[in-house]
Structure formats: C-alpha cells, structure tokens
Amino acid sequence: MPRLTIVANVHAKSGQVDLVKAELKKLIPLTRAEEGCINFDLHQDNNDPAHFFLYENWESREIWEVHKGAAHLQKYMDATAGKIDEYNFTDMTQIG
Numbered sequence: 001m002p003r004l005t006i007v008a009n010v011h012a013k014s015g016q017v018d019l020v021k022a023e024l025k026k027l028i029p030l031t032r033a034e035e036g037c038i039n040f041d042l043h044q045d046n047n048d049p050a051h052f053f054l055y056e057n058w059e060s061r062e063i064w065e066v067h068k069g070a071a072h073l074q075k076y077m078d079a080t081a082g083k084i085d086e087y088n089f090t091d092m093t094q095i096g
Contacts, residue, residue: 003038004061008054008089016083017050023079024052030072031056036063050085061091 012020024042031040038057045051058064067073 002093004058004064005092005094006054006056006058006064006089007092008056009087010052010054010084011086012050012052013083013085014050016080020050020052020080020083023076024054027072027076030070031067034063034067034070036060037067054089057094064091 010020010024021044028040028042031037036059038059039055041055043053043055045053056064058067
C-alpha cells in the first residue's frame with residue numbers, strides 16, 4: 001500500500017502568529033509518536049512569518065484518518081479557533 005503525503009499550509013491571522021506557532025509546535029512530538037507517522041515536519045516561511053508549512057508522511061490513508069481524530073489535534077483546533085486566516089492541505093501519493 002502506498003504511503004500518504006500531506007502538505008498543509010496554515011496562515012495565522014495578524015497578531016496571532018506566536019500563538020499559532022506555539023500550538024503547532026505542541027503537535028510535533030505527539031504526532032510523531034503516533035503509530036504510522038513516518039514524519040511530521042513544521043516549517044515557517046522566512047518572508048512571511050504568519051505562514052506555516054507542514055510536511056507529513058503516513059504509512060497509509062487509513063492511519064492518517066485515525067490521526068485526524070486524535071485528541072491533541074482537537075486541542076490544537078480548539079486553541080487556534082478564530083486565529084487562522086487560511087488553512088489548506090493537499091494529500092498526495094509518492095510515485096517515485
């Protein structure tokens with residue numbers, strides 16, 4: 001079964017960058033410890049500090065679907081509610 005790659009972009013609202021960054025950073029060790037997580041890497045745009053980029057690889061889509069229901073992800077969503085200007089993600093399959 002091919003692994004699943006997730007590329008996510010998070011844009012914090014003005015004045016919320018530090019809070020969003022802190023909440024995203026909390027996800028790193030918890031998500032990396034999840035079964036089936038190959039990597040979960042957080043980046044911050046050097047030219048736009050409000051833009052965060054997540055690069056994730058999972059053993060399968062099914063495992064990622066379980067991740068979406070994780071308690072720590074829900075806590076992140078609650079803590080950042082109303083503080084995110086834009087969020088989008090793309091799920092991809094590695095072909096080479």
